[in-house]
Amino acid sequence: GEDVEQSLFLSVREGDSSVINCTYTDSSSTYLYWYKQEPGAGLQLLTYIFSNMDMKQDQRLTVLLNKKDKHLSLRIADTQTGDSAIYFCAERDDKIIFGKGTRLHILP
């Protein structure tokens, strides 16, 4: 069945780059998304990529898609304390399937 896997925790020093990885199983996914969730809040759409793209860059965010390996990554450059949150990878074919989220912790 459809499944999205991501590591549960990541610790990064302030100012370094954060790379959050995700793997998915549905090769017919049309969109792949990254959402950010801060405590007590809903999900904020950070960025998304069409399945026919390899890369998308948006300011400090870079998304890389390896469709052959079904691997998606989110790189956050110059990580700040405000980036501390849970990041959800999601794939979409007819419905959106979410991973369990990666909790990003920023070290001073």
Added chain:
Amino acid sequence: NAGVMQNPRHLVRRRGQEARLRCSPMKGHSHVYWYRQLPEEGLKFMVYLQKENIIDESGMPKERFSAEFPKEGPSILRIQQVVRGDSAAYFCASSPWGEQPQHFGDGTRLSIL
């Protein structure tokens, strides 16, 4: 330009009562989705609605749960005879049409006593 509005933000019910969760989509969005998030888990799809139609309810429990999106007014997720296991955060999302990215509300946190 208001986002997706959900209310109430927090809802407390006793076992056996009914819970009604409301969602007003973003202006111009006619597609609504409901998700459930258990603690330390991702979001699980429940149901996808357009105005007056249920498009996909494959994630809805077979009993006690229902959803509607009337021609006028918000979408409602209704849980009858709530049990402890219904305690979760329920999120609504909307999009202008089915293929577009979904924008989420801040959720309703349901607690069952």
